Amino acid sequence: DAKTTQPNSMESNEEEPVHLPCNHSTISGTDYIHWYRQLPSQGPEYVIHGLTSNVNNRMASLAIAEDRKSSTLILHRATLRDAAVYYCILSSTGANNLFFGTGTRLTVIP
Amino acid sequence: IAGITQAPTSQTLAAGRRMTLRCTQDMRHNAMYWYRQDLGLGLRLIHYSNTAGTTGKGEVPDGYSVSRANTDDFPLTLASAVPSQTSVYFCASSASPGVVGREQFFGPGTRLTVL
Numbered sequence: 001d002a003k004t005t006q007p008n009s010m011e012s013n014e015e016e017p018v019h020l021p022c023n024h025s026t027i028s029g030t031d032y033i034h035w036y037r038q039l040p041s042q043g044p045e046y047v048i049h050g051l052t053s054n055v056n057n058r059m060a061s062l063a064i065a066e067d068r069k070s071s072t073l074i075l076h077r078a079t080l081r082d083a084a085v086y087y088c089i090l091s092s093t094g095a096n097n098l099f100f101g102t103g104t105r106l107t108v109i110p
Numbered sequence: 111i112a113g114i115t116q117a118p119t120s121q122t123l124a125a126g127r128r129m130t131l132r133c134t135q136d137m138r139h140n141a142m143y144w145y146r147q148d149l150g151l152g153l154r155l156i157h158y159s160n161t162a163g164t165t166g167k168g169e170v171p172d173g174y175s176v177s178r179a180n181t182d183d184f185p186l187t188l189a190s191a192v193p194s195q196t197s198v199y200f201c202a203s204s205a206s207p208g209v210v211g212r213e214q215f216f217g218p219g220t221r222l223t224v225l
Contacts, residue, residue, distance in 0.1 A: 032210045043114075043200045043216030044153065087152070091209045096160070097168055098209050100145075100152035 004088045009105040012078045020073040020104055022088030027068050030092045035062065035073050036100070037084040044087065044100070047073065083108045112136050114217035116201050122223040123191055131186040131220050133201030141207045142184040143168075143214065144176060146197040153200065159184055160207035191224045198222070 005023040012018040024033070035047040048055055048062045050071075055062040061074040075082055087103040117132045135142065140161045145153040145168075155168030159178040173195060175187045184203075188195055201217040 034209070036214075041219075043202070043219055044214075045216065046213040049210075093208070093210050095209050096141075096143075096158050096166060096207065097155045098153075098214060099169075100154075102150065102152050 004090060004101055006086075006088055006101065006104045008102070009107065011107045011109060012075075013109050014080060015077050018075040018078045018082070018106065020075070020086050020088075020106065021070065022072070023070045024088070024090055025069045027090055028092065031090040032092070033062065033064060033068075033071050034089040034091060034098065035060070036087045036089065036098070037082075038087070038103070039081075039084045047086070078106075078108045080108050080110060082106065114201055114203060114215055116199075116217040116220050118220060119218070120221040120223075122225065125192055125224055126190050129188045129191055129222070131188075131199055131201075131222070133184045133186070133217060134182050135184075135201075135203045135215075136182065137203060137205075137215065138181060139203035139205050139215070140181070141204045141212075142178065143202040143204075144174070144184070144186045145200045145202065146170065146195075147200060147219075148197050156186065156199075191222075193224045196222060196224045 034049040036044040038044045050062045063072045085103040114135045143158045144156040147153045154170050157176040159165045162181045199220045202214045204212045204214045
């Protein structure tokens, strides 16, 4: 599976937008981009996924670069509950495994 | 809706003992997974099951076994626990096999300490 690179940590003020970057320069044409997050002392939870086009759902937006070598998870208004570790994961069709890296620890400042 | 339940919440046991971690889901999902999470290493897949009656090895299967007798239950067994198996264990499920475009739902985890 292709590797992703994320910053170890980021900070955001409450109620401000947050842009979480992910680099995946070795992504293949069949790799999907998934984002999961893990709140303290909980299991991971799905946030969003996409292939080529930008995606929006009730939790977040996913912006995918035209060359697909990077993507950005956008939280439109950070809340204290959004403080978590965010994982950017690539997976190909047929894969059975989500390869979690170390993710980005987001701190939300009141 | 309970989703995925795991038991026990936490457990400490002596090395060499046998231990079974339980996982039950009520979503009628076909696929189930066991991950372990160690500090600084993210989550790693131990075993998976695409449907009842089938299992497969993940990234770190050694020292663990699983069974899938029915859709709802996916127990993970450590036949003879060793200290390196100290970790937080997460069970997950998805409606169908494969991870692409399929949301995985995770349980609350079991914190296991092997002395």
